[in-house]
Amino acid sequence: MFKFLMLGLLSCFLIPGLILAEDKSTQQSLDKEKIIAVIEAQLEAFRSGDAEKAYSFATPGIQRQFPNSSIFMQMVMNGYNVLRQPTQVEYRDLRDHFGVKVQLVQLTDLNGYTFQAFYQMEQQDSGEWRIGGCMIQQVDQNKI
Numbered sequence: 001m002f003k004f005l006m007l008g009l010l011s012c013f014l015i016p017g018l019i020l021a022e023d024k025s026t027q028q029s030l031d032k033e034k035i036i037a038v039i040e041a042q043l044e045a046f047r048s049g050d051a052e053k054a055y056s057f058a059t060p061g062i063q064r065q066f067p068n069s070s071i072f073m074q075m076v077m078n079g080y081n082v083l084r085q086p087t088q089v090e091y092r093d094l095r096d097h098f099g100v101k102v103q104l105v106q107l108t109d110l111n112g113y114t115f116q117a118f119y120q121m122e123q124q125d126s127g128e129w130r131i132g133g134c135m136i137q138q139v140d141q142n143k144i
Helices: 002-046 052-055 060-065 069-079
Strands: 090-098 100-108 114-121 129-138
Touching: 002 052, 002 090, 002 114, 002 129, 052 069, 060 129, 090 129
Parallel strands: none
Antiparallel strands: 090 100, 100 114, 114 129
16 A cells, blocks of 8 residues: 555656656757747848848847848858858757757858857747857868
């Protein structure tokens, strides 16, 4: 009888925890899909030269820093050129960094150089995801 009572109590505590963990995993997976869709849409806008559309995926904070799409595109051309025409894009982990979602993306540029991009993503009040920043580092710096 005691064994059954203990099993019953354990299941009362374990099952909700397992369900909560599964719900969190499902939500993380859904977030990743939505985040990748936003990044992919912005990359496509860069490829096609659609500055307004590319700019629309930036958070309001980024839009305040770069008050119009022309200034935004100039910043991209000067510091983030690999985003304009990557030959290869591979989506890696979605990480939670102190409550901020960071999507890792590996990109290859027209010269064959590989870069790691860290996209800081912010969910808006409307539920949509926008890009709040991007840090890029070259992976293969010794390539000639």
